[in-house]
Amino acid sequence: MCTVSTVKDSAANIKAFVEGNLAAGADHLFVFLEGAAEEVAEAHQYLKEHESVTVVRTGSRYWNPRRPGDLNKRQMTNATLVSCALAILPAVHWVFHIDGDERLDIDKERLLALPPDVPCVSLRTREAVSRPHWDGEVDIFKELLDEDTLCLLTMLGVIAEPANTAYFNGHTHGKPGMRPALDRYLRIHRVLDTDKQEVPAHSSDDFHVLHYESFSAEEFIRKWQNHTTSGTRAKFSGRRDQLRGAISAVVTNPALTDADKRELLTTIYRREVEDDLPTLQRLGLLVTPDASHHAYGPAAFGAEDAAALAQVMARLRTVDKRHFDHNDLGLHPRDLFAQMRSELRPDEAALAARLDAYFRTDPGLGSR
Template sequence: MILSVTTLKDSVGNAEKWVRRNLACGIDHLVVVVDGPQPELEAMLGAHPHVTVVRGDAEWYADAPSELLNDRQIVNAALTCRLLAGLTWAEWVFHLDGDEVAQVDRADLAALGADCRAVRLSTLEAVGRLHPAGDPTSFKRRLGVDELQLLTLLGAIPEPSNAVYFRGHRFGKPGVRPSLDHAIGVHHVIDREGNQVEPAQAPGLRLLHYESFSGDEFVRKWSALLGSGGHIGQRGQRASVAGSIRTLLGLDLGEADTQVFLYRLYQRLCEDDVGLLERLGVLVEVDPDSRRREVASSVQGVDQLRRLLTAARDLPKRAFLPKALSPEADAMVARLQAAL
């Protein structure tokens, strides 16, 4: 089975689409830690046969630094990966956000060989429109130097850089074979010495990133991020965006004026010249809603996974931060697996 793990704060409608698309594109089972009190979301996910839901409350995190979103994400991903170590039915685990869909070609994955320990899903970012007619099916790929220079001279981007061309991350997302010797973070896989593992890549391993594809989604995402507690780790332009939105929300202008200024920020920072990109032929067309596949699920494996996560509820989570990879965590995993 190919699994994913996500720390999620979102609407029920968005989550339903996200689950359906990931199952259609290659994930067999999704582990979702619901971030904070979201009873309707928890109920919907808990009723799905291909989803294992965890209530991500203060009791779950115990001694972990749960006030930081990035740490919550990392702990949940690394813990899940290590709980599955040595279980032959769990082949790969991917770390996804709630606006990401993993496209996994099993033939490409198998062709990498049994010695391959880590892979990376290369990012395709949904085009941004202020008021799109529906969810996008056009995606931006990473561009070469000459393509970026052309877009700059045509006025589509202010400078020839993929960091500017992409609204969100351009590094992709990691996947790992479950192991006690490797832990999965947000964008990287870490070995026992704390070093980043060089990931393999293949054409059929891609990530559909629905990063702020509309003005409304931009407002929802940043409001959720800034309301998630603690420091939000962002770099470059995203750090400036976070600071500006935090300032705007703190002005208490009223809902109507706040939305006007948020939309203006979106148009200046995120909206793409989709017509130009289409005419240049640099977009990739993907419609995950048109895909159908038979999910390769193991009833016994899913039951084992759920019992492991239930038993892990009382564990001190700090030991599962990836750079630790501590003997303490090894012993806890061995004890839980033996108890089952």
């Protein structure tokens, strides 16, 4: 079971992300690391040396023909690339697309027991309670609520309107996992087929993703400053886009000192993000994840699988990345992999055999 993420974060946060997801059942993580070399040097060194991680630096040589300005597009391209690379490894049953501030929270045994005709799953979101400071581990989470409970929280003044989008500070749509394949696209919150139709996803209370969205004042300030100064604008809507605009106005205001900016950002946090923890606890609305879902240990790739994966990933680093973006250019992963197969050298017979075996599962894949 693998995960794929596109990340720009501190080394400390990336370490917590890696260790947390390995304990949550991931066997191998694929991390596409963004940011200037000097900014991510420590994180890159850590990821490069970790035996359960494949790290890819996404500089100008990676983005062929050009780097998409849209963060979401970069994320989806990277996710589909990894899914395609893993398709030739029968030992890999699932790949999940998660962000750097997320962790799996699943019953792994029940996931692996799903029948083969279940092509994808949707992880329900649990969002960390946001409080100014945490003395220990972040271990209290919110879940999506029914309409009546949302109305109650609105009447109590806990949220602005009876909607889960007002209750959560981040996304409410969950995160996707799929069986690796060349004919599906792993998006932000769903899986699409080659006709751009959403693939029906299995959902269960056994399968969640923990979202550490602005869980403290410090994390709120760090994350949103990063959003407003990264040089690329992530897509937000409604209240979150208003929040981004307000924070941008603070961060870019030349009349404000650093202390002024921090004070104003903290005020925004307290007014717009901090949760009413006592009320939520009194109403019994909060959950603590099952500890048994965070006590797994990763299984390493076998030597042959690891060698095949390294060969494929090396080739995919320089290819036209538009093959992995749902586009109208006629570019498709299956064509790219068929071309890869035709270009393999005699000393790459093992990889050729794996590609041939995959193509035999759908003869159309190798005949285009």
